Amino acid sequence: MGHSAAVWDHRASLELTKDWNGIDQVVLRNPRGASARVSLHGAQVISWRNDRGEELLFTTSKAIFKSPKAMRGGISICFPQFGNCHSLEQHGFARNKIWTIEDDPPPLHPNDSLGKSFVDLLLKPIEEDLKFWPHSFEFRLRVSLSSDGNLILISRIRNINGKPFSFSLAYHTHFSVSDISEVRIEGLETLDYLDNLSQRERFTEQGDALTFESEIDRVYLSSPKCVAVLDHEKKRTYVIRKEGLPDMVVWNPWEKKSKAMADFGDEEYKQMLCVNAAAIEKNITLKPGEEWTGRIELAAVPSSFCCDELEPHLDYF
Structure with missing residues (x-):
């Protein structure tokens, strides 16, 4: 895999294990x-726990942990597409490939490693991939855990092709919630969205906050840099800060669709909510040699927090 023991010496907070x-x-x-x-x-990312050991990401109890398919839950990387189109598999191939640990990645902003435990991962296409998506790229992902427990994912995608290519991307994030009917999202009010349950028809959000009482599958456009998911029962707020990712996908399958999914419990829709920072309405295009960066920072804080207090943190992005 190309990583040596020396990689771990200066990151004592890292541990390498194997799954079954x-x-x-x-x-x-x-x-x-x-x-x-x-x-x-x-x-x-298949687990994110706070300092009390509470799991913050949802993974279905019926998850299928078997290559080459991605497991349903956690945070998966949807690239070079989100959804179902073209000749590629749903949500692209990146989430179904084995990535490598990168010993010596190109430097990031100093703040992106300061006081953080992190790992740098790399994906490059193999010959077989190029048959389906004929573009050479390097996809670098840094996953960091900050000193205050925030989870940060930074994607850098470089075109090493001789010609331009376009892609879409989403961080498919499954949050664990106590009861979906007790959850609301703030930060999406007044925005236009595409409704995937109505042939991607465009609507404008009318509510003061987004609450849940039925299936939802929407792409909110030109969303703010900070969005909050409030879980009243847990008195916890998930704060999503993002950069380079204009869209926000909100998804919950509700009862009927849950029963139709083989790898999803019939009642599990009550304990999960997907809120995905994404760039999908307009594809990102890279010229040869160009690089794109997109990042999210996730925080789980007491519900008294509000987004206004967190906006200044985006300065180092």
């Missing part, structure tokens, strides 16, 4: 006891 399929996983820890677990299968 023999696929490598990286565990990040911070001094307060928060942790994150990343599988090299798809560079998928």
Whole structure:
């Protein structure tokens, strides 16, 4: 895999383990006891726990942990497409590939490693991939856990092709919630959205906040840099800060669709909500040699927090 023992020496908060399929996983820890677990299968974050050991990401109890398919849950990387189109598999191939750990990645902003436990992962296409998507690229992903337990994902995609290519991308994030009917999202009010349950028809959000009482599958356009998911029962707020990702996908399958999915419990829709920072309405186009960066920072904070307090943190992005 190309990583040496020396990589781990200066990142004592990292641990390398294997899952029951023999696929490598990286565990990040911070001094307060928060942790994150990343599988090299798809560079998928499969666990994010706070300093009390509470799991913040949802994974279905019926998850199928079997290559080459991505497991349903956690945070998966949807690239070079989100959804179902072209000749590619749903949500693209990146989440179904084995990534490698990169020993010596090109430098990021100093703040992106300061006081953080992190790992750098790399995906390059193999010959077989080029048959379906004939573009050469390097996809670097840094997964970080900050000293205060925030989870940060930074994607850098470089075109090493001789010609331009276009792609879409989403961080397919499954949050664990106590009861979907007690959850609301703030930050999407007044925005236009495409409704995937109505042939992608365009509507404008009318509510003061987004609440849930039926299936939802929407792409909110030109969304703000900070969106909050409030879980009243847990008195917890998930704060999503993003950069380079204009769209926000909100998805919950509700009862009927849950029963139709083989790898999803019939009642599990009550304990999960997908809120995905994404760039999907307008494709990103890279010329030869160009690089694109997109990032999210996820925080789980007491519900008294509001987005206004968190906006200044985006300065170092």
